Amino acid sequence: MRSAIAESNRAAGLDRLQAFASKAGSRYTKSRNFDFGPGRHGNVSMLSPYVRHRLVLEHEVIGAALRHHAFSTAEKFIQEVFWRSYFKGWLEHRPRVWADYREDVAKLIRDVETDSQLAERYSKALSGDTGIECFDAWVSELLSTGYLHNHARMWFASIWVFTLDLPWQLGADLFYRHLVDGDPASNTLSWRWVCGLHTQGKTYLARASNIAKFTDDRFNPEGQLATDAPSLVEPTVYSVQPLRDAQALPPGESFGLLVTEEDGYPESLLGGQAPTAILGAVAPGARSPLPIGGKAEDFVLGAVRDAVERAGSFFGVDGEILVSEDWQSEVVAWATRHRLKTIATAYAPVGPTAELLEKVRDELNRHGITLLQIRRPYDETVWPHAQRGFFKLKQQIPAMLERMGAENGAVRVATTAG
Ligand SMILES: Cc1cc2nc3c(=O)[nH]c(=O)nc-3n(C[C@H](O)[C@H](O)[C@H](O)COP(=O)(O)OP(=O)(O)OC[C@H]3O[C@@H](n4cnc5c(N)ncnc54)[C@H](O)[C@@H]3O)c2cc1C
Numbered sequence: 001m002r003s004a005i006a007e008s009n010r011a012a013g014l015d016r017l018q019a020f021a022s023k024a025g026s027r028y029t030k031s032r033n034f035d036f037g038p039g040r041h042g043n044v045s046m047l048s049p050y051v052r053h054r055l056v057l058e059h060e061v062i063g064a065a066l067r068h069h070a071f072s073t074a075e076k077f078i079q080e081v082f083w084r085s086y087f088k089g090w091l092e093h094r095p096r097v098w099a100d101y102r103e104d105v106a107k108l109i110r111d112v113e114t115d116s117q118l119a120e121r122y123s124k125a126l127s128g129d130t131g132i133e134c135f136d137a138w139v140s141e142l143l144s145t146g147y148l149h150n151h152a153r154m155w156f157a158s159i160w161v162f163t164l165d166l167p168w169q170l171g172a173d174l175f176y177r178h179l180v181d182g183d184p185a186s187n188t189l190s191w192r193w194v195c196g197l198h199t200q201g202k203t204y205l206a207r208a209s210n211i212a213k214f215t216d217d218r219f220n221p222e223g224q225l226a227t228d229a230p231s232l233v234e235p236t237v238y239s240v241q242p243l244r245d246a247q248a249l250p251p252g253e254s255f256g257l258l259v260t261e262e263d264g265y266p267e268s269l270l271g272g273q274a275p276t277a278i279l280g281a282v283a284p285g286a287r288s289p290l291p292i293g294g295k296a297e298d299f300v301l302g303a304v305r306d307a308v309e310r311a312g313s314f315f316g317v318d319g320e321i322l323v324s325e326d327w328q329s330e331v332v333a334w335a336t337r338h339r340l341k342t343i344a345t346a347y348a349p350v351g352p353t354a355e356l357l358e359k360v361r362d363e364l365n366r367h368g369i370t371l372l373q374i375r376r377p378y379d380e381t382v383w384p385h386a387q388r389g390f391f392k393l394k395q396q397i398p399a400m401l402e403r404m405g406a407e408n409g410a411v412r413v414a415t416t417a418g
Pocket residue numbers: 032044045046047048049051052077080081082083084085087148149150151153154157175176179181182183184186187188190191194
């Protein structure tokens with residue numbers, strides 16, 4: 001099957017953005033829900049892997065769309081970009097949702113070893129052997145390309161939970177291991193949304209007629225799908241937490257730069273201050289107890305390598321790459337080699353990178369080294385509006401764009417956190 005995503009670097013992301021921006025208006029609004037199949041996703045941008053790893057920034061995508069269209073014409077596309085920011089901000093306010101998901105996945109993987117019926121259903125779904133032609137085709141597309149259209153993700157998740165009677169957490173884990181845009185917030189919360197756990201009581205039921213219409217009659221699973229989708233319930237009520245602290249880089253500070261998969265454009269993060277050393281750290285295996293897919297791993301390795309090389313030539317500093325799930329000792333060793341007292345890194349939203357950085361920070365502190373996590377002004381602007389439903393955030397989009405300085409088709413966001 002043809003690979004969906006080209007190279008994992010900023011230049012390829014910018015090329016894709018340039019090619020798509022003119023199509024982000026009414027053409028996108030009318031056609032975005034159609035999934036024409038592998039190699040035929042030209043009606044949507046396929047920018048998600050680049051934006052997820054911040055090889056291309058959200059405000060660059062919105063700015064490019066606004067250079068070609070009035071806000072009202074590109075509104076749907078811009079809203080979709082804000083869905084990503086909404087999910088990130090929402091999870092920042094409820095980190096327990098992620099912690100519980102992690103525990104559930106570990107437990108369910110153990111359950112599969114002891115529960116033969118669950119094991120059989122799970123194994124048939126994973127190998128695309130359910131007899132539901134569309135579902136089996138999406139498994140194959142996911143595993144071989146690392147990408148699925150948004151509508152296919154919704155149908156897939158709904159069939160996984162309500163027809164195949166599988167735990168949502170194992171489906172989210174499968175997506176997270178294989179998607180080239182695998183994202184703790186967008187993925188976990190979209191699965192929860194399908195099950196009625198995000199917008200409580202409101203589930204998403206995949207219907208054969210809807211699949212037939214929006215796959216252009218490639219599939220019609222008439223009579224094969226569950227006919228109702230009773231909302232899942234969970235015992236925990238997740239209360240809203242304040243955002244974790246982020247830090248600023250003091251002017252004139254000597255520091256090393258730590259690049260992670262959370263931000264592939266570090267040259268724009270540091271307010272012009274140059275690091276004395278650069279380390280890119282990647283931990284593909286931290287996504288799950290089960291192995292990560294080849295496409296997802298290649299993308300994330302490529303993204304961090306590209307960021308380190310680009311930042312290295314921008315600042316005139318040689319960079320190094322660490323591929324490991326044990327960052328503590330390696331990052332301390334690197335900092336000691338370069339006599340660093342301060343390390344700056346992009347703020348990592350809730351997810352595996354944040355978990356790893358927490359451990360690294362404690363280990364660095366023990367060695368008298370400070371880790372600064374720098375949050376982008378875009379996140380500072382958007383996340384406070386992401387505490388409840390998307391509708392509330394959506395209403396704020398024009399005001400947020402105004403605050404970001406949207407003018408003449410550009411969205412100017414200050415490049416450093418202050
Ligand atoms: C069950 C499920 C799991 C998902 N898992 C992920 C994931 O792990 N990572 C991920 O990036 N997205 C995820 N999504 C959201 C969405 O499907 C993808 O972002 C989108 O399909 C990417 O394709 P695109 O770039 O062509 O999108 P376009 O339609 O071109 O949209 C433009 C941009 O808006 C953002 N966007 C669009 N739709 C959504 C959405 N529903 N939620 C959040 N952001 C969106 C993306 O950054 C995207 O690049 C998931 C959706 C579902 C239903």
